[in-house]
Amino acid sequence: MGTTIGAELAEQATRALDDAAGVAVLRAVEDGAFPAAAWDALGALGLGVALVPEDRGGAGLGFLDIVPVLEALGRAGAPVPLAESIGAGALLSAAGIEVPDGVLTFAAAGAPVPWGRHATHVALVDGARVALYPAAALRWTHGTNTAREARDIPTPVAPMAEGTMPNAWGAEAAMLVTALLRSAQIAGAMQGALALAVDHANTRKQFGRPIGRFQAVQQQLAVFAAETSAVSVAAAAAARAADRRGLAGAAFEIGCAKVTAGEAAAKGAAIAHQVLAAMGITEEHSLHHLTRRLWSWREEGGTERFWSARLGALVQGTPGPLWTFITDRDEEPAA
Amino acid sequence: MTGLRFDLRDPPPGAAALRAEVRAFIAEHEHGWAPEVRARSWMGFDRDFTRAVGARGWIGMCWPTEYGGAERSFLDRNIVLEEMLAAGAPVGAHWIGDRQSGPLILRLGTEAQRQKFLPKITTGDYAFCIGLSEPDSGSDLASLRTRADRVDGGWVLNGRKIWTTFGHLCDWMIALVRTSPAPEGGSRHQGLSQVLVDLKAPGVTIRPIHDLVGEKGFNEITFDDVQLPEDALVGQEGAGWAQATSELAFERSGPDRYMSSHPLLEAGIAALRDDPAAATTLGRQVARLWTLRSMSTAVAGMLQDGADPVRQAALVKDLGNDFEQALPDRMRDVIDTDAMPEEMRRMHAYLTQIVPTFSLRGGTREIMRGIIARELGLR
Incomplete structure (x- = not known):
């Protein structure tokens, strides 16, 4: 799913994650450590400035290009704040603020900041206003989400730089970027959990054969796979819309992707745990690092309920058929 | 698991113009369609309507002109299918011939068979089952x-x-x-x-x-x-076995696998415009519809590229059937049947009874999931 460059970057990211990250790293991260070695390995790819325009020192890529990278991160349980750095870089440069080096993160004003305590710089977005802070200058109240990922509340001080989001990004840019990043990461985490479940089904024997030979198990895993594909397609389609129309203009597509991802995350996690049975509930097994992230990420950037209510109100308030509304959003490529 | 991979597709050049043409055509005919006709979707059989569709060149539109086709792309055809289904047009008299019998004859038939059957499918004179x-x-x-x-x-x-x-x-x-x-x-x-x-x-x-x-x-x-x-x-x-299974990507891939209940969703939104309590449920349906459409369009693109997306088709059919099958009950979640406007109520009554067929026809849900499970390496 995505672009050629995206597939290449994802391959590099996957290799780096395979080498430098793993269950031990996820455990350390959930205990509050910063995974310096993994960050260095990923950081060497220069992905932090993926969405920053080339004339501002970035790679000039689009959201669609980085969807495969986000999926690769998700498959590994996102052991490093790379998605957050990519998102912060995009928001800062869109607001005309120079993007600093180091570990970046961002949040909408008032929302917990992912990885806040570990960042070097933080972008806080209040409506269309973007403010950049050195993380060390902020006083942090530590918190975590269900996945025990750092979600910290800062007490703002005077920012080191400020800027305004262009209209195409709008006053909800931070939430929209979060929704997009988490949708793609959910696709990845589902791929990872599905692989664990399929592997278990092919090796765990009961009644004299691998449990994956039972149709009841096969049918559940097929549902899991279908939902996983749906999230991947939805995230990519939303990213494509964001690249073409700007985040604000892609709010509908991003909302659809987040609803799809949130619903699928619940189904996928439930099936994975059913297949892995008691083993999957243990601290020792790696499944929970993925399923707890699925449950956590669906909460961020707007829940299914939040986005469904918005989407519903939008189509209720749009005169004419829903079908016209949907097809009017098609974009023919330039001839 | 490459068989579960999808690549996004854009609409083809001229898509909006073609869509507008089909809509104008439907507007000329739809006054005669009772709610039960619309609810029947591609199971509505109306030979006169089919002949009119054929006269517009929208049956067998991807086939060579020498057999009555228009040599349009699969993505163009997809637009015509979507519009017909969105309106609940009675396309049953040509649906099977256009979707799979014609393509089979074109691909594997003799020259004489092509000449005998294909032009008559495109005019609506031959209906296939x-x-x-x-x-x-x-x-x-x-x-x-x-x-x-x-x-x-x-x-x-x-x-x-x-x-x-x-x-x-x-x-x-x-x-x-x-x-x-x-x-x-x-x-x-x-x-x-x-x-x-x-x-x-x-x-x-x-x-x-x-x-x-x-x-x-x-x-x-x-x-x-x-x-x-x-x-x-x-x-x-x-x-015959290999031939029949190679038809399946054609049979299972189209928007007819998730849009069969679409007119009911339209009726629901129209009836509930002023009901904030319905927004969440309607929004969930819209999100699902949008995702399924992105997936289905990706499969149409694969067919256009000459690929054989038989697994992706099974996957979209399974997800799509779940969606279109559940729609009548999702509407019941937000409005009592006796409070539905007459047209909606009649569509709802028909669909409630007929939606169980959606996950039977064209291969059962269990068969679709078996195909996906095989791709996962479980069988």
Whole structure:
């Protein structure tokens, strides 16, 4: 799913994650450590400035290009704040603020900041206003989400730089970027959990054969796979819309992707745990690092309920058929 | 798991113009469609409407012009299909011929077969049905027993097909039949062939089966020594299984696998515009519809590229069937049936009864999931 460059970057990211990250790293991260070695390995790819325009020192890529990278991160349980750095870089440069080096993160004003305590710089977005802070200058109240990922509340001080989001990004840019990043990461985490479940089904024997030979198990895993594909397609389609129309203009597509991802995350996690049975509930097994992230990420950037209510109100308030509304959003490529 | 991979597709150049043409055409015809007609979707059989669609060049539109086609792309065709389904147009008289019988004849038929059948499918003169299921062979299709035995100058057909949609209204059937016994200890998939059967031929008996709605939608068709000419064979003798399964990407991939209940969703939104309590439920349906459409369009793109997305088609069909099947109950979540406007209530009543067929026709839910499970390496 995505672009050629995206597939290449994802391959590099996957290799780096395979080498430098793993269950031990996820455990350390959930205990509050910063995974310096993994960050260095990923950081060497220069992905932090993926969405920053080339004339501002970035790679000039689009959201669609980085969807495969986000999926690769998700498959590994996102052991490093790379998605957050990519998102912060995009928001800062869109607001005309120079993007600093180091570990970046961002949040909408008032929302917990992912990885806040570990960042070097933080972008806080209040409506269309973007403010950049050195993380060390902020006083942090530590918190975590269900996945025990750092979600910290800062007490703002005077920012080191400020800027305004262009209209195409709008006053909800931070939430929209979060929704997009988490949708793609959910696709990845589902791929990872599905692989664990399929592997278990092919090796765990009961009644004299691998449990994956039972149709009841096969049918559940097929549902899991279908939902996983749906999230991947939805995230990519939303990213494509964001690249073409700007985040604000892609709010509908991003909302659809987040609803799809949130619903699928619940189904996928439930099936994975059913297949892995008691083993999957243990601290020792790696499944929970993925399923707890699925449950956590669906909460961020707007829940299914939040986005469904918005989407519903939008189509209720749009005169004419829903079908016209949907097809009017098609974009023919330039001839 | 490459069989579960999808690549996004954009609409083809000229998509908006084509969409507008189809909408204008539908606007000329839709006044006569009762709610039950719209709710029937591609199971609505209206030969006059089909002829009008054919006159616009929208049947067999991807086929070569020499056979009555317009050499348009699969993505163009996808637009026409979407618009017909969105409106609940009664497209049943040409749906099967356009979707799979015609493409099969184009791909594997003889030159004479192409010339005989394809132009008449595009005009709506020949309606096709599919002869797969038998009284004792459903999901286990390879167990079928209908036989075509070689005789001088052709074949003689004996056996029985069942659940053939509109068999009593169609002109031709492409049936999967046994033309030689399965080899001892060998695969049952060998010895099967596809044959063209003239449904008006002597020895063909069509018995409509009343369905739970009270209509005659499908049939049991019996063949008693039906004489088939030599050129009734489509493709290769004995290759019927591979041929029939290669049709499946065509049969299962289209928007007809998630849009069958679409007019009800439109009616629901129109009826509930001022009800904030309905927003969340409606929004969830919209999000699902949007995702399914992105997936379905990706599959149309794969067909256009000449790929064989049989697994992706099974996956989208499974997800799509769940969606279109659940819609009547999701509408009930936000409005009581006796509070629905008359048109919506009638669509709802029809669909409530008929949605169980969505995950049966074209391969059951269990078969679709089995295909996905195989791709996952579980079987």
